[in-house]
Amino acid sequence: MAKHRKQSTGTTRRMATTAAVAATASVAVPTTAQATEVVIPNTGFSINVDGIENIPGIKNVPNIGAYVPSLAGQVAPQSIAEYASNIVAPPAPPAPSKGELVLAAARSAMGAPYVWGAAGPSAFDCSGLTSWAYAQAGISIPRTSYAQAAQGQRVSMADIQPGDIVVYYGGASHVGIYAGNGMIIDALNAGAPVGQRSVNYMPIHSIVRY
Structure with missing residues (x-):
């Protein structure tokens, strides 16, 4: 269950969206994983999500440290363009004989x-x-x-x-x-x-x- 630290009346919609995303993420990882703090920047709102650090590729999300403080400072692309450049394109179809x-x-x-x-x-x-x-x-x-x-x-x-x-x-x-x-x-x-x-x-x- 998420633990609320602080809530302002102007962040209700953001809270609901973040909670839904976090809940979805927590399903994809083992229930025994350690809880990690996830914050909404500039709102003062945060929740703890079990095992979010273990989601494959999460460290490569641009500016992930702003949302998951424990991942701040780890090597990751700094822009969407850099992030997209790391995506491997599917192989081209073979040329016709x-x-x-x-x-x-x-x-x-x-x-x-x-x-x-x-x-x-x-x-x-x-x-x-x-x-x-x-x-x-x-x-x-x-x-x-x-x-x-x-x-x-x-x-x-x-x-x-x-x-x-x-x-x-x-x-x-x-x-x-x-x-x-x-x-x-x-x-x-x-x-x-x-x-x-x-x-x-x-x-x-x-x-x-x-």
Whole structure:
């Protein structure tokens, strides 16, 4: 229970707020901790709070000595800016992989019309889409589907990753970009805009990675 030393009629609201904060703080520490004096500066009001000195980080609160006299003179930041500078920021999220960048570019082209010989940015044929998407990720690959199949690093279906190029038909005449979850994004033909379909929609020739 808090022990009141002195109270003025002008500090009722401050007393209630401080008492609530102190009560909350005391719950977070062992009940066997030694009571510590907590004061409201310039009011003459103080209470004893069990174990407040043991609250993690309390010594780093700016000007803590003005409120908890027993902590006065201990090393601590002297301003809010200094206090905030000691807060460790969460780690930055990892940068997207090249495959993720390629796939993001391909997704951005969905709905664009198929035009034979077109390589973007507003219309595509199949290898035009793959070469354009890779270029957006800073990777230069051959322009035609046959050359893309011949020069990329072959990977198995078991090792396929988003962004890999899936090559179709015996002559490597069609290509698409693997989108994950058994789907590809491709520019199929004049009757369909750039879109998403099953990776097994056509007979697979090979899978390549750049």
